[in-house]
Amino acid sequence: MMKKYISLFILFISVLTTQNILAQNKLIDRVAATVGSSIILQSDLEMEYAQSLAQGMKPDENMKCVILQQLLTQKLLSQQAVIDSVEVSEAEVDDELNGRMQMMVRQAGGKERLEEFLNRSLLQYKEEMRSNVHEQLKARKMRGNIVSAIDVTPQEVKRYFDALNQDSLPYFNTEVEIGEIVINPVLTKEEKDIYRKRVEGYRQQVLNGSDFATIARLYSEDGAAPFGGESGFQTRDYWAKEFSAMAFKLKEGEVSPVFETQFGFHILQVLQRRGEEVNVRYIVVIPKPTDASLNRTKAKIDSIYDKVTQGKMTFNTAASIYSDSDESKYTGGMLTNQEDRSSLIPVDQLDRETFTAIDPLEVGQYSKSFVSKDRMGRPVYKFVFLKSRIAPHKANLDQDFAKIQEAARQDKVNRKLSEWFQDRKENTFIDINPDFLKCDELKPWISVEQLAQTK
Template structure:
């Protein structure tokens, strides 16, 4: 959802490949301890063999073929990658997903749909059209493709949640950080890339009351049409501007702890089951909510989001305002940081003097290669302390803002220094400890989980001990 406070990160390439290569998987029941022969569902022809079973999941020979094809499509060299290595990766994913289900980890349909829609948009962009996409992945039609992709993404998210659960209890002490750093010889110390701190000032065009009223009236009309018999689901698909829930008819499962803005939760919990709220405003626009089901403190709701549009006159006024702010900074009347605190309309960066926060490290430093591309192109040529010209920016939701950027500080590429880079070293040490925790968990679960591997793969030198002696 666009109005959830934090956004999801992108899939890393191997996680994505593992997800998509699972297209032929079936959940099976073990009927005989000496065989790997799941029953074939009615109406489906078995076209290739089962090469591994992990808990309730199987891996097919064709899964590895698909993985190779996806790697080639991404331009990755596959000549020297043995099939057993890819099988090991697929089996790891199945192990996590199996135990996530056993541990009652929940992945919501809305969350899966949001990721699926982004993935389909990416495929269409890369391949050219939905028809070409379906043909490329050798599916019968778009409905079959979406159904299979839904299950793949759901299993991948189960894997991610299981890994997160394993790692969330792992903590590290300052002494462990010191010991981790002390193990490196001088010539083997980590090297950190060049970094910079970027400041921004954001001015948003003012939305007129007339534009707000247009949206309120439109939502009230939609509400009336639904009460007269129209489908809320269809209205959400047609008119909602929330890309995260639009394709699922605006559907959201929520409770008091859900990471939604306060106004949305207040409206949802003050609306009776089967009723539709009046239009209400959040920072993302105006909404109406239909409360579909109440189960104690858990709600099933659908919503429609529409944002008021800004006029050309409002955009021009915002530009004039930010140009005056820039003139004051350049003339020395006010510092960039003070101008951000007093004038910027971005609440997430205003209190820090405009400094952007790196969502990966929760620090203000960004490695140059990991700056968002749209920001990197705007700040790359700026000198220290220089202020950019006003830049008109448009979000994925269509919200237009004017921005000023400055490079507050630059940090050259350098060998790790314990005092100066403690936070980064701590992060590396924690990741190492988390990796060991996952390895220990895997070893224990492999011993207690039903696993069967086809004979032709049993002598492969897997990283994990899949073959039980």
């Protein structure tokens, strides 16, 4: 599987490199479409197509019709965003670019290898991408503004469900309502000092003249390491409060002392301040639980389990007091389906450890404590409560109201967007390159005059 992704990525880079060479010779940059006062170049289309190949799509020239349709949509939305004064900050563009670059670095197998493929630095490539990403974010915000106020009433949900073909309703897998109490291992001061001293050693190397970015690439333990630990411009609320306090206290060029957040031990260097935003370089080392800390954690969660199962404390109260889970601590330990925000979770969405724990339980029972992992992959102890289990069934309003409500809302969103685009298309000059006039996906965008050329 890894070889497959590397091959796809190499194909992506190869297409980009070829595209750049051709563009320089004026062979590939022609107008694929005109939307109002904006144009879509063939090179824009080729770029999007190459990215689709990199994500696993099989080569298919017909896919360019779909991509051009998406670019037409983007242009209409971004043009309306200008009219409506929809703003996108440089920080938002930086965040999006940094996320994309980090993904590409992981796929390429390192920053240096990616730059070799691109035949230019990541900073240069990011600047080349900036205007397109800015437009994409504006279009995304505009789309959100168009549909932000859309909601559906219970009566609309029922009408939507009744209008569906009852013979082809979806069939839902087993779903459960479950709660969890999670306890994170806590290291003693002596156990933590090993990691604090390690980061202090990195700091001394920097103070003695070593390059901060090089040390970060070698030793930092998060996604910014391939970029020399550089974060891009961020606001205060982007980081943990301890990190933000340090980042906004230091002067440009200054290196912080070692400090701790919930994620580990850090040092940082301020690169540049820009109003209420700051760009820093940082190193983080994430402490690993010791056997002793795991034993202490198991003893703690087992004592909580005893209180709950012996009736000394309710599960919801225990979760509110003791659980370390940010996701469930404030809901009495109960988990939420992230797709539709309901309390019912399909069992095939559960991690293996949780599924194994609840599988033998009867409704109302608690599992024994077991080791699982948090979102950062660190070991934690938890036990779970099975509140309800719904057997596989065909969709119905009683059991699946939240899912049907979301489907009804999405249907309403799609109709609203369709109406909006139809109105804009009728009042905007749109011209498609003749090479694309036979694309079925583009028929709604083609004028009557142009459409006649295809016959």
